[in-house]
Amino acid sequence: MRKSSATPAGTTRPEPDGINHIPDSRRHGRARDQFSMRFSPVVYLAPVVLGGVGAPLGLGLTGSISAILAGNALGALATALCAIMGPRLGMPQITMSRSAFGYHGNYIPAALGIMLFVGYYSIGVVLGARSMDGLVGLPYTPAAILVAALSIVIAIFGYNLLQVLGRWLTYLSLAVFLTITVMLLTHRTGYALPAASGGGGLHAWLIVCTIVFSYTVSWSIYASDYSRYLPASSSYRRMFGFAFGGIFTATSWMMIMGAGLAMLVPDGSPLAGFAVVLPTPVLKITLATFVIGALAHNAVNLYSGAMAALTCDLPASRSSVVVAGGTIGCLLAVVFGGPDFQAHFNTFLLLVSYFVMPWLAVLFIDFYWRHSAGRTYASIAAFYDAKGPFRGIRTAALTAFAAGLLASAPFMATDAYTGPLGRALGGIDVSYGASFLVAAAVYWTVLGAARRRLPSPHATVPRSLAR
Secondary structure (H helix, E strand, C coil), rough: CCCCCCCCCCCCCCCCCCCCCEEEEHHCCCCCCEEEEEHHHHHCHHHHHCCCCHHHHHHHHHHHHHHHHHHHHHHHHHHHHHCCHHHHCCCCCHHHHHHHCCCCCHHHHHHHHHHHHHHEEEEEHHHHHHHHHHHHCCCHHHHHHHHHHHHHHHHHHHHHHHHHHHHHHHHHHHHHHHHHHHHHHCCCCCCHHHHHCCCCCHHHHHHHHHHHHHHHHHHHHHHHHHCCCCCCCCHHHHHHHHHHHHHHHHHHHHHHHHCCCCCCCCCCCCCHHHHHHHCCCHHHHHHHHHHHHHHHHHHHHHHHHHHHHHCCCCHHHHHHHHHHHHHHHHHHHHCCCCHHHHHHHHHHHHHHHHHHHHHHHHHHHHHHHHHHHHCCCCCHHHHHHCCCCCCCCCCCHHHHHHHHHHHHHHCEEEEEEECHHHHHHCCCCCHHHHHHHHHHHHHHHHHHHHHHHHHCCCCCCCCCCCC
């Protein structure tokens, strides 16, 4: 664990911290900064593309919008509940689950987290390169390498630069996408009017809602990475509101815009829809905004990927892990960024949620119920002591985690695998709810039985954290 410096790192030099606890003396920032931190990494092509998935399924604009809003509301709720843990404990999100899974047992969700972060980073490189190709005509491979390199540099500088970039990208995005929204609302030529007004059926609605939810809820696993520097005295209600508002507004806006664009062209492609709606100068500004958004998105994933790797006790510095993860992700983007990218993207989104949901169930119960919203942990030092109170592997959490994953298998519905119940439901994937509920039930039951047998061994945390 790298030691903290005496003052917060600025934006002109790399952040000195890894996964270490951030003491009160080094806390800074405001609750309202959570809005831009949750908004800015979502302003790239992925959510726009996702917003258009309802059109090929026959889901009209009204149905697409309602499915998008429902899926994003649930995903944003989970992300905001995780974000408010940051000021309480002052450490990255994945490190917090050492309390539930055990110091070494937590290697399992941390390793899965690394796969999620590198995967999303690769997606960002693909879409950033496509935006750059449309902007300046740079061929895909060199564009992907350039996007990856810039993302790596931003991630190396770390938390404060990400906050500043997020703030200015939010300002830019609000101006650009308000303009696009007005143009889209006033555009008429090319609309498939019956589809635009129709619902499309419950089956298509549920498919779109689950895909949207799988995207938004995946942000929960790194929520506290970007709130852990906030003062412990921060208003948790305000922080929840800004975190929820930031990610819900960004994901819903981008996806609804994508749904509208998909109605403008015969093949339902939101990307082709931009060319129909926007004059060339505005299209260029939009693509430039998407490139910057991809950089912010990619840097966030590389940064959090390093947090997960260090939680696994990888013997390397944060910067070196960022470089390694960025290089691997760039190679994946070059290899898999071809014409089948959309199919790979949707399958990946569904697969990552299978791991996130049972992990969230365990984390929520451990933090909010078992430890009274973070007030009754043994000590902050316990999270970093391999031989301390959280040592080894905690079978209760791992059993609940495994039970949740097993329970989800029959309900899965992806191109890679469809379970019997997923097939019976016609491809509607409700495995996320099954895995969350089963994992929560198992963990709650095991902990309840343990509490009845033994008194709690935990003392309270320092006063500065007990708010």
